[in-house]
Amino acid sequence: MTLNSELMSRRQAAVVRGVGHATPVFADRALNSELWDVEGRRYVDFAGGIAVLNTGHRHPLVIKAVRDQLDRFTHTCFQVAPYDSYVELAERLNALAPISGPLKSILLTTGAEATENAVKIARAATGRSGVIAFTGGFHGRTAFASVMTGKVVPYKKGVVSPLPGVWHVPFPISGSEVTVDDALRYIGFIFKADIDASQVAAIIIEPVQGEGGFHQAPPELMRGLRRICDENGIVLIADEVQTGFGRTGKMFAMEHYDVKPDLICVAKSLAGGLPLSGVIGRAAIMDAAEPGGLGGTYAGHPLACAAALAVLDVFEQENLLARANEIGARLRDAIDRFAQANHLLPISRARGLGAMIAFDVLKQRGSNEPDAEATSQVTRLAHQNGLILLSCGTTANTIRILVPLTASDDIVDEGLSILESCLVA
Known part of the structure; x- marks a missing residue:
């Protein structure tokens, strides 16, 4: 079995350091809103290739269209x-x-x-x-x-x-x-x-x-x-x-x-x-x-x-515009609940339109002071626990969610459950 660590070592020797990585895991296969690495570990994908996969990994209609074109x-x-x-x-x-x-x-x-x-x-x-x-x-x-x-x-x-x-x-x-x-x-x-x-x-x-x-x-x-x-x-x-x-x-x-x-x-x-x-x-x-x-x-x-x-x-x-708003409401409700929980890291309420949702990790509850170090820890814990999660923001303290719009409620809830566990103070 190929190990992530082995591939990362080869990557560091062969690829420029100017290309960064959100996670240290190498993809082997993916389907809809799930991804498996080369070691066989499964991840819920809340990144979608940085907002590229609104229709999910390998949607059957997309795959068929590409295969048909390959024959032409x-x-x-x-x-x-x-x-x-x-x-x-x-x-x-x-x-x-x-x-x-x-x-x-x-x-x-x-x-x-x-x-x-x-x-x-x-x-x-x-x-x-x-x-x-x-x-x-x-x-x-x-x-x-x-x-x-x-x-x-x-x-x-x-x-x-x-x-x-x-x-x-x-x-x-x-x-x-x-x-x-x-x-x-x-x-x-x-x-x-x-x-x-x-x-x-x-x-x-x-x-x-x-x-x-x-x-x-x-x-x-x-x-x-x-x-x-x-x-x-x-x-x-x-x-x-x-x-x-x-x-x-x-x-x-x-x-x-x-x-x-x-x-x-x-x-x-x-x-x-x-x-x-x-x-x-x-x-x-x-x-x-x-x-x-x-x-x-x-x-x-x-x-x-x-x-x-x-x-x-x-x-x-598949009426994905309506689905985007459904997913967004689900994300908002969970994040706003996280923001009120005293046993979790201090975070802001959710913001964003549709399923383009984010929140900030803060130094203190009720403040606007950014905590970039804690944000980095959250994304690191996320991938360690099976969730691909991205940060962003001018002060590097924003967690953004870009789950595919084709994700099921169960997958969204699973990802949110992992996220909650990574926010424990």
């Missing part, structure tokens, strides 16, 4: 010999996206590709270069995406950025010192001190910050951003890489707001575990780039397109 062809490059699944997927995304007017889409491979291409498209449409993002936001690890990301450690530490032109605005978090008015006023300061509004191509924001701690952008902030963009000809980009495809109880998190973006970045759960991303947006903006200016060798890969079409079918057939 595996790659042609859409720019060389296009294929119908790319077109059909773009049509379905255009029909689903909460954006006004005629829409068009481009398919890519990774979330960072999506955010970078969204900015590229916005720059082509406006003839401008500036970008405004938010502190705590995460938009990817590639060169420009990491510049847009509003957190230095670990994404920027030790890397000198050669790409200027991005300004960060404080993100208003409930209970913090930053209000929505502060954030909007700060954008005005940027326009006066750093870059004229007429030179800003885009404002990019996550409707719910992912790595930043599962904090939702307040509705009044979205309204203010929409007004600023309309007044100044700026493209509003919603980064829905983590929030998209049912995680928040709606297909897109922007459906929780009464304003609409110009572009939406998608990835993660779009293709049920296969690498696929995209940008959906207003046709007039999306068509600004010249032919050949967008694309990629593997962008919109046929296997991933087949998987994504199956994922959309699963959402319809």
